Amino acid sequence: MTVEAVAAVPTAQPRRASLPMYDFPELRDAHTLLWSALARRMGEAGLDGVPDLLTFDAEPAALWRAPDLFLSQTCGFPLVTSLGGMVKVVATPRYRAPGCNGSRHRGFIVVAADSGVQRLVELRGSRCVINGWDSNTGMNMLRAAVAPLAREGRFFGSVEVSGGHLASLRSVAEGAADVAAIDCVTFAHLSRHRANLAEGVRVLAVTAATPCLPLVTAAATDDDTIAILRAALQAVAASSDLAPIRADLLLDGFDLLPDRAYKVVSGLASQAAAIGYPDLA
Known part of the structure; x- marks a missing residue:
């Protein structure tokens, strides 16, 4: 293969990642460091197209629907309503916060x-x-x-x-x-x-209680990429070096829940409607 041919081999374009749901200024550095650790591990696993930096300026709802979504965190309600068929759940975080029990929150x-x-x-x-x-x-x-x-x-x-x-x-x-x-x-x-x-x-x-806010990727993301994502998440959850960052984020780890786990979210809506209260009013 010639030098010119090697140079012409396409490389995967970086996709976008965000962690918008608890993006307070006081946590921005911790989120950035957490993502750096995740990106490094995915790169070491040979995954192309991993964004080096988090996207902080995108409208979350628009990014959740974007075909170039690599990883983000969404809310359980849109997950079971407006995002159907647009995303796949990668993992569900566990938090050390009052009101949380494992990967469930209130x-x-x-x-x-x-x-x-x-x-x-x-x-x-x-x-x-x-x-x-x-x-x-x-x-x-x-x-x-x-x-x-x-x-x-x-x-x-x-x-x-x-x-x-x-x-x-x-x-x-x-x-x-x-x-x-x-x-x-x-x-x-x-x-x-x-x-x-x-x-x-x-x-x-x-x-x-319902499951915590899920980490999601675009529906078109292949299974091999999701497996690398999940392995990287488990690695940063177990790393002693990242313990201070996890503590800042109140992050205890990540669970892999079955798809049916989030049905409790739509179940709450159905229960309210069944007793004559379909809309918050």
Whole structure:
């Protein structure tokens, strides 16, 4: 083979990777170091096209649907609704955070620290804020929790969208809303890094548990690539050198769950609808 022919051999173009679900500024360095370790291990395994850096500026929902998605973390609710056929689950993280049990997590239903509310039923007619209509912990789990208390399809006086768990927490702490449901891992991170804000609310109740936010890749990703991805994840989970990074991220490891594991997410929606509460209202 000539030099020219060798030079013409195509190389795999790097795809995109992101870890957007807990991407607080205080965790950016830890996420970057974690990805560097993952990318290095995949490169050593001979995998081409591994991105050197995480993508931080892409809209998460758009990247989840992109054909060049290498790895990202999504929410369990879009996984079982809008992302059907677009992604494959690579692994489910385990977190060391109150509210987590293995690779399952819960939503914390929070009210202001000085609120006199003691029971969920007392929130009837109150101002609710959610991070988004496609959120499992912020909307779907909350809907399931209050569904038995709803009357004629309504429970809250109003429902506003904040755009993120941090903004929802701030709304409750500052009195702009009465209640929100916050992902328990997010709450743990904010309790560590934004203690003054977290102390402005208290946990009134916890939701049912569902699997933690899954790591996903594009549906077209081949099985060999997924196997290398999973091996790299297990390697960084076991590395003593990366223990401080995992501690910063509250990361305990990764589980490989069967596809049916996330059916509990859509099951919560079905249960609420079955008792006359199909929409959070």
